[in-house]
Amino acid sequence: MDGDQTDFIWGVLDMIPSAETNFPDVRNRTAVHSNNGSCMIIPREGDKIRLYLQLTNSDIRDPATGRVDMNRFGPDKLMEVAKASFQPYTMATTPDKIDWWTVYISKCFGQRVASKFSVHERVFIAGDACHTHSPKAGQGMNASMNDTHNLIWKLAYVLRGWADTSLLKTYEFERRKYAQELIAFDKEFSALFSSKPKSDEHGDGVTHEEFLQAFQTFGEFSSGIGIHYAPSVITAPAHQPA
Ligand SMILES: Cc1cc2nc3c(=O)[nH]c(=O)nc-3n(C[C@H](O)[C@H](O)[C@H](O)COP(=O)(O)OP(=O)(O)OC[C@H]3O[C@@H](n4cnc5c(N)ncnc54)[C@H](O)[C@@H]3O)c2cc1C
Known part of the structure; x- marks a missing residue:
């Protein structure tokens, strides 16, 4: 795998x-970037929402060993973080309305792409x-x-004798470049989220405009319209929007 590992x-x-919740955009995909902590809302099926909440090392690591201790966290503690992040609005729930929770460190995932597909x-x-x-x-x-869809139709064409085996080279050509773009974006997006809003105290922080620009670019990736394959035997860029 080529790439870095970052610790968020x-x-x-x-x-x-x-009913106490009065945050106005609770049914919209939302990013909150504040000094109280960064978080994101992803509206889900029915009335359910998913909250992504930025945590700190002191929240989750055992000070004696420095290791992540999942027992230090639970849904109540996550709701405390959510309440702080959404101030001055109220974000509330009841234990019976909590469906699932987890904590992850992005180092476990890393941001890497295989050198060959x-x-x-x-x-x-x-x-x-x-x-x-x-x-x-x-x-x-x-x-x-999308990787497997891209690969499977090409395999079917080659196995049925409808295309030359060289068609299969376009799988890595198309999907590896997309993965590199997604990871470059994810890295930038994760770092932006984990930084503080720019202020006198945080001169190296991120401005609202920078954050908004990244969030809009994020929309292109998540909707799929940000995907562009380079010219190849099966892709003619002439009719692709810029
Ligand atoms: C908290 C969290 C939230 C996420 N949210 C989203 C989201 O909102 N949208 C989204 O698109 N993605 C999301 N993802 C990512 C998504 O879950 C994964 O990218 C996706 O599941 C990867 O699919 P996969 O088939 O490549 O791998 P996997 O789903 O990991 O499948 C691999 C399978 O191979 C099996 N396996 C492993 N080793 C062997 C072996 N030796 N022999 C046989 N079988 C084996 C495993 O048991 C597993 O079932 C999220 C992930 C996390 C952790």
């Missing part, structure tokens, strides 16, 4: 907000086996399914 700690909580067009890898990044971009499963 995030909590994820799926829940239905209770196939060996002599005979053995192929796809999905998390060839690209790993933080779950925040919400693209791992999408990228994995």
